[in-house]
Amino acid sequence: MKPRHHLYLDDELTEQLEALAAKPGSSKSAIVADALRAYLARRGARELDDLLKVRLDRIGKQLSRIERDQQIVLESLALFIRYQLTVTAPLPEADQAAARALGQERFQAFIDQVGRRIAGGRTLAADVLARSSTEETTG
Structure with a gap:
């Protein structure tokens, strides 16, 4: 047995719900249950998106630091090689x-x-x- 709920809706929403429920094969309970299910699913997805956004931002910052460090290493190596090749005399x-x-x-x-x-x-x-x-x- 399904639990019973008492909901209060404004007049405009009630009219729209009754118009949808008037179609054959649909009921107010099914319409409200589907709408509530869809709302809760979107809300859960939004929370997941918010959590992923924080992680992706953190990963983006880490990748930026890695790229900066890599540029420093490559520039240092290039300067060292140039110095070594131009300054060191042959033996x-x-x-x-x-x-x-x-x-x-x-x-x-x-x-x-x-x-x-x-x-x-x-x-x-x-x-x-x-x-x-x-x-x-x-x-």
Whole structure:
């Protein structure tokens, strides 16, 4: 058995409901139940949309920060490569083997340091950004 509800509607809404219920195969209860079901479904969808909007905004901000960090890294790498190629003088032939060995040691030390910083959750980009934002606020 369905529960009974007593509703009060204004005159205009009552006339519209009666006109719809006058059609064969429809009843006031079915019309009101369908309308209420549709209203509640829209309301739930709107709440879900509001929650998703907050998450999407947060994801958008995170992507913006990632893009900014990536631009900083790429620009830093490009400047370093240009500096290295234009400033560093070539070594004499006699020193090539020693230079290669020293280069391998330095490269391994570099890779180890990158691994430690990433594993520790510290990044040079974050350090540079923190330092630059501190300098901007004090400067």
